[in-house]
Amino acid sequence: RTGHRGRPRRRPGKLHADKAYDHRRCRRECRARGITPRIARRGIESSTHLGRHRWVVERTFAWLARYRRLTIRYERRADIHLAFTTLACALVCLGQIKRFC
Template sequence: MAVQLSAANCHDSTVFGTLLDAVPPVRQARGRPRKRPGKLHADKGYDYRKCRLALRQRGIQSRIARRGIESSERLGRHRWVVERTFAWLNRFRRLRVRYEQRSDIHLAFTLLGCALITWKAVNRFC
């Protein structure tokens, strides 16, 4: 739905709000397009108050595993979509081993990889 690059030593929860704002409107068969997805599934790495607050402010239902309380096995049936997409992106050698020093060029290749993955998925169903 959205792609954003960040530093390797930056925790994912710090760019969580800007990534939520980068998600385009969700298209539906009938009616007006929704501005945001209905709910978000995340692992324990996003179990912070600011992440839950960011979701609440945007009207998105949170399904975040709690640290030290819940097992993350229940999220496995939803997280596999993300992990599968990362595996598809790792098939592109230029993305798996980052050769570019400029982030705009790396972002361009990442978006190109996402476009190729989407194109292959559309051709598979047509």
């Protein structure tokens, strides 16, 4: 993608997902894109081994949910919603930096 602004896009190496995504189509699509699927199987595996990876995502969603404007989307325009999301992410990062300094 030469000639495009920003950093080049990269695909993740693995995808961690729970039992809701246990379907042949999901696994096939991941492999077609060169991504290793780590999906718990229904009735066979427990989703608990995915817990430590999913916890990071769930925790981040919880931090962003503190901002009501993001939880209940009032903006119709995507650019304004993206601006508020970026601001919320910056505030979350600032709070984490303050916590460790």
